[in-house]
Amino acid sequence: MARRIGFLNFKGGVGKTTLAVNIAASLAHDLDRSVLLVDCDPQSNASIWLMGHRWDQLRPEDSVLSLLNGQSSVLQSIQKAVLRGEDGQPLIRKLDLLAAKNELLEVESRAEGKVPYFFQFYERLSGQFPAYDYIIFDCPPSASRLTKCALFATRELYVPCNPDELSRQGLTMLNSVVQDFQKESHYQSQSIPGYNRAQVRGLIVNSIKPGAKYDSLDDLIARASSLKKGSQLFDDKAFTINVSQSILASRSAHTHLPLTLDRKSSTIQEEIRNLAQHIDSRGDPDVHP
Numbered sequence: 001m002a003r004r005i006g007f008l009n010f011k012g013g014v015g016k017t018t019l020a021v022n023i024a025a026s027l028a029h030d031l032d033r034s035v036l037l038v039d040c041d042p043q044s045n046a047s048i049w050l051m052g053h054r055w056d057q058l059r060p061e062d063s064v065l066s067l068l069n070g071q072s073s074v075l076q077s078i079q080k081a082v083l084r085g086e087d088g089q090p091l092i093r094k095l096d097l098l099a100a101k102n103e104l105l106e107v108e109s110r111a112e113g114k115v116p117y118f119f120q121f122y123e124r125l126s127g128q129f130p131a132y133d134y135i136i137f138d139c140p141p142s143a144s145r146l147t148k149c150a151l152f153a154t155r156e157l158y159v160p161c162n163p164d165e166l167s168r169q170g171l172t173m174l175n176s177v178v179q180d181f182q183k184e185s186h187y188q189s190q191s192i193p194g195y196n197r198a199q200v201r202g203l204i205v206n207s208i209k210p211g212a213k214y215d216s217l218d219d220l221i222a223r224a225s226s227l228k229k230g231s232q233l234f235d236d237k238a239f240t241i242n243v244s245q246s247i248l249a250s251r252s253a254h255t256h257l258p259l260t261l262d263r264k265s266s267t268i269q270e271e272i273r274n275l276a277q278h279i280d281s282r283g284d285p286d287v288h289p
């Protein structure tokens, strides 16, 4: 059964997509895990990164919309071994993608029916749970309907943030918005045998300049520690890990290659691999609580 992981922060530009794509690629390439990345952000950054120019031709109905439109096939919408070389050969055999398209924005203005969208999304995606070791969600920077879909389907949350005061304040908002949604979805969660709601298992302080001193970093860590002690949303063993700032992170999106495929080794490549290894070695919270 797939471990279901979400990269979430309502704050924009903190590195959710960079980490989701690179951790997914490292799990599949370095640790031989089968991974499905689900791009829940209408901006479609993860999909463009992994599909390159093939994304332009992708029909909206073959995107995450297939989880929300009863008539389309989820399985047929999955891009198998999504990363391809120039000759079309797969570069990471076990990395699949359920892509986003900008048309996903339309989901936000739909009227809610009797069955909420997050429940439909879960039900349709759950057919894929046995097929993967990991399902990874890249979330938009808002408490949108698609974020709720990802949240309901996620068991483990990893929160990318930056070493600044706004990120510290963002943690407070994340804590209350996610818990409000978990209350809102309590009725539906009760109807799923063995359902466990999402918990924050890690805080990833991203874009740390090597050698720089950050006045706000201690405050951010202190806020995370108090949430670990006081909030049900946070696992009391949640880790905090730093990822360096590196031009290679944005270059990697530009070349459509995740960092782990970079032939030249670098600090950030090693940090991403270590983080993937760390997530993998901590195990499934439902198997090793």
Ligand SMILES: Nc1ncnc2c1ncn2[C@@H]1O[C@H](COP(=O)(O)OP(=O)(O)OP(=O)(O)O)[C@@H](O)[C@H]1O
Binding pocket: 011, 012, 013, 014, 015, 016, 017, 018, 019, 041, 043, 045, 139, 140, 141, 206, 207, 208, 243, 244, 245, 246, 247, 249, 250, 251, 253
């Ligand atoms: N460790 C890093 N070092 C340098 N640049 C980084 C790093 N992580 C992310 N970036 C850059 O920061 C920008 C924002 O990153 P990214 O798109 O991953 O954030 P996001 O949280 O997904 O944004 P959004 O909220 O819009 O979805 C990108 O240009 C990315 O290349």
Ligand SMILES: [Mg+2]
Binding pocket: 016, 017, 018, 041, 045, 138, 139, 140
């Ligand atoms: Mg993003």
